[in-house]
Amino acid sequence: MSKVTLVSAVCLFLSCLAVQAATIGSLSAERVHIGHNKGGYALTGALFQTLRSDLESDGHTVKAGTPEVTASYLSDVDLFFTGLPHLDQKSAGAATTLEQGALKSWVMAGGTLIVIGDDMGFDANVNTWLSPFGLTLMDAQISGGTWTSMADPLMTGSLLGATYSQNKGGYYAADGFTAYATTDGKPSVVGSVFGQGRIFAFADVNSFGSKPGADERQFVRNVAGMADVPPVPLPAGLWLLLSGMGGLAVARRKGRRPERA
Structure with missing residues (x-):
């Protein structure tokens, strides 16, 4: 040779293994939960401001969120971040059949999807975004947890074996998925290859807004860095x-x- x-x-x-520049899409503010955060739980809202700044400092582009997930919107997107789907307005937070089909086809073709869940009733709407991929969020209120210590390109630096800062979140029924973090022995951050793409899910949104949330943000940054690299x-x-x-x-x-x- x-x-x-x-x-x-x-x-x-x-x-x-190299970090790649990705274009990141998300749901717009009217599709996500409002809570007490200005701009709601959208990637463009206040809760994810630090994460958004981290992603942009890594060289990624965060495009404007969309009120409807379509093949056209996803055509130039490498990573789609749902934010926390709306709880109070059920129709706003739930994925439609057309959105499910668009996302599934996009992931199969190489896109990377990150879905955010939480406890106390969020499971119904969150699961409409997860069901096309065979993943289910279970309603619970469990806290704490640990990041896995397994060798994986996504588990860089301080993540390995570190404390996971879940705060009264759910967990995943995740057969066939890799558990990147667990809480009370239950999968709380999971991921899997799906077709030519990948899907990841968090069982708690609050960890992103807490002081220890640097690890959660780092994991998303690691995912974004590989978002346009075939798995x-x-x-x-x-x-x-x-x-x-x-x-x-x-x-x-x-x-x-x-x-x-």
Whole structure:
């Protein structure tokens, strides 16, 4: 194998780990819960102001939220962040059949979706955004928790094994999903590859507004950094890299073999 092939293999492997600039879409203020936060629980509202600033400082673009999720809106979006769907106005917070179809097709084609849940009745509307992906938010009021200590590209820096700051949130019935954080042994931050894309979900919105919420924001930043990179399994990338190195070693041995008389 030539040096050019080896370099190509290394570049492809590293590109799966490199931070990418993403375009981030979200639900607009009229579709999310209002609560006591100016602008509600939308990505463009007050609760997520620090997260939004973090994402923009990482080089990502946060576009204006949408009152209706359509294929047209999603066409230039790499990551879609629901915010916390409306509780008091059921029709405003629930995903329509057309929105479910648009999001599912978009994720299947490579988009990344982050859904935010909470406790005490939010499960009904939140689950309309999750049901196309086989994920269910369970209504509960559990607090605390721990980030996983497993090796994963999304679990960088201080996240590994750190305290998760859930505050009276729900949990997920998440068969087939990876639990990135647990509360009382139940999955509270989960994710999975879906088609060519990914879906992630938080069981509590309050952690983003609390002082310890830096870890929650960091996880979203890590997800955003990989949002426009196809979810190639890491072992496949490693085998590609190793095969290139092995091929180069064989080529070198052949080049050093003495000529026969």
